[in-house]
Amino acid sequence: MSKNFKIYLGVFLVILAIMGIFQVNKKPIVDWRKNFDPNSKTPFGLFVFNKEADHLFGNNLERINQSPYDYYSKEKETPKHNILIIEKNLDTESWRKILDKVNSGSSAMLISRSLPEMLEDSLKFRLWINNSDTKYNLEFTDVKLKTDTLLINRLPDSRGFTKINKSIEILGYNKTSGFGNDEYKNANFIKVKHGQGYFYLYSEPSAISNYYLLKSRSAYPTKLFSFLPQQKTIWFTESKSAGNSQSPMRFILANPPLRYALYIAVLGLALFMIFNAKRKQRIVPIVEPLKNTSLEFVKSIGNLYLQEGDFHDMMAKKAQYFLHKIRLDLLIDTSNLDEDFIKKLHLKTGVKIETIQEAVSLIKKAQDPYSNVMKEDFIKMNSLLDDILK
Incomplete structure (x- = not known):
């Protein structure tokens, strides 16, 4: 090993050590984005709910990692069942399939902060959005569930339903305090009849996120699903990144530790090639590989x-x-x-x-x-x- 190479190697190791010290002392950054991903452990992911979902639905839950359109196009005949959709941007044909299934007698619970206009027109309601950051309580209208409430005080966005048809049943609301003793209630959980089945529309997916399931001991999230009939539930968990590249390189670049390790490896390889460009490669003797018997x-x-x-x-x-x-x-x-x-x-x-x-x-x-x-x-x-x- 030449003297120059030892110097270059020493400099590289010093740089690597300095980068390592900065990385160790770096404070972890909490991702507060509301992704509602079943596999995400961030505050507003659904990892905890996904883990407890089987017990919550009486071990009668099936996860489907494809769109409703693809699933129901293959499954021609399906008995009455529950459909669970949590914060999904589905295509129009998938929504049509869900409407058809509910019309035939199934029940669908849609937990989302936004819904397509064609669904709002079909079920005669409108989604109301309040960008205020005021905290509020989630409550049910059923007097038996009066004590089951949940306080939303972290990144609240207070969404609900308005222009509700008289045939629509309100199951829950979010309640905010005004001036003095005034209270404002906005419907955020409604039941809509469609054909022979029902839609259960809920506009506060944060209630079943990791943050509130772990922080609060309220039975509110559990009681939320008690409104569904006792039958098989199909949860469409198709990844939001469907259609994006799932290559190993994309996975590495999406994780900071792996990304930094890749950059260091590339930098080290580049330095090695630069400092050894003039070295001549000796002839490598041909060695016959051992025969695999x-x-x-x-x-x-x-x-x-x-x-x-x-x-x-x-x-x-x-x-x-x-x-x-x-x-x-x-x-x-x-x-x-x-x-x-x-x-x-x-x-x-x-x-x-x-x-x-x-x-x-x-x-x-x-x-x-x-x-x-x-x-x-x-x-x-x-x-x-x-x-x-x-």
């Missing part, structure tokens, strides 16, 4: 098993490997292959429950030392397990 070994073992015809042993080993992968990759307990195991595997893989049930049945057969296993059983189980692990 692993595939030949696997084929030999496979042929040995086929000659023996011991399909029961092969089936048991395949099942053992599959359960090991499930524990390692999906973190699912495989000690009991019951209905709870089947449901968890279905939720994490997206594979149909019928397919998983058939696979579990064959796994149990493979684990039974006294079962009669045929070649067709092994081929069928091998195909099902490969499909689940894709």
